[in-house]
Amino acid sequence: MLEGLVSQESLSLNSMDMSVLERLKWVQQQQQQLQQVVYQSSNNSHELLQILQFHGSNNDDLLQSSFSPFQMLGSGFGPNYNIGFGPPHEAISRTSSCHMEPVDTIEVLLKTGEENRAIALKNKRNPEVKTRGEEKTEKKIKVEAETESSMKGKSNMRNTEASSDTSKETSKKASEIQKLDYIHVRARRGQATDRHSLAERARREKISKKMKYLQDIVPGCNKVTGKAGMLDEIINYVQCLQRQVEFLSMKLAVLNPELELAVEDVSVKQFQAYFTNVVASKQSIMVDVPLFPLDQQGSLDLSAINPNQTTSIEAPSASWETQSQSLYNTSSLGFQY
């Protein structure tokens, strides 16, 4: 049974690797496309380039960018677009602005602290691109820049489809997007503009947007097209994760003769240091850590993991006996960076 699990996990992890690479390429392509758009457009391009320079390495963690779709919804990218950009904004704003109704749940998901929520709301209402340039060091801005570029990339693709509409756009779209209550959809040339088809199109676009987010989260979804295939991938992934939880709980049961986690003896700093060491070694926690390189006894073979990681495990162990902080005493170090 365990061998079967091993092969399955390694398969899924391999697909995770591929998808990370593919996503890297995709975002680089987006950047290139975006730069092309920028060069073709008017004098506001230098602001865009500033933003582009921010997100150099935004792809080292799969989940970081998988959270960015959520933050895309949470931070109003609509108004951020249309102000501060001259002629290009008309072309970019041709895409439908998304209704912000999932903000509640997804903001809850993302930002648990009150201050974070305040920042999100502030960024929603603050459409100035220039102020964003001042806050270079903030992580949020990095993510917003990334989401903005990905949105621009998407809109750029739509631009090439029907670029004749660009000249006919008015700036009414800017004021429309600022109202986040309604779904605003601009009809393309030659398509029906009656109420029902608009609503239908909006609904379809919402679903496809969700599918896109799922593609970011579920690894290996990029190769599959069509709803059935993607649903297959999602189902597979959820089953995989559930089996992992099952297996890990069995492992913990084996390792702990009493019903407690030995982690409680560990000081907080060491535990957090383990997390940060893992991430700092360019090996994301989510991806490509060989989860089950098991030998016959079923214990985890630590030597198969990245050597950086093993040293980080052993270094704390020396000082665990000397320090005795409890795990509940969580300081703000370590988990923030």
Place this chain on the structure above:
Amino acid sequence: MNTYNMVKQRFIKKWINTLHMLDSSIEHPLNVTERKNAIRLSSDLAIAATRSGSTVWSRALISRSGNKTTNKPMARRILKKARNRMKNRCNTLRRNGNFTAKSGTRKRTDLLKSLVPGGEVIDDKDYLIRETLDYIVYLRAQVDVMRTVAAIDLVTGNLTNDRRNK
């Protein structure tokens, strides 16, 4: 990344609490399977409590796990904690009667509904996908934390055993 780490931090705190509660109410000795069930149960409860909000899956997971524990008062205690937090964020399910699907998608959607806790009551496909998204992210966090704890346990297992034997 900041928020993901915060999620993991909250999860592990809750998990330890839940495990303690379970530990005090169940009589020892336990064999491996019972220990595994207890760990799994406490972990599921903790991850659902971490997400305690307006998601269907977290509420369904808590009620499902609450039925599994044989000890009723303790289950009620755990459920009460989570329910109090959720009471303020009631979210009515949207029921869309216009849901039509082709057969292949229908089968898969049904399968997905069976996987995601609480998915059976969701009719709207859009909402189901959103719930799945949310569920996947938190499931991922759960797996990450458990994996880390298991790795740490492996290293410190000998240390703690020696300490206890002394």
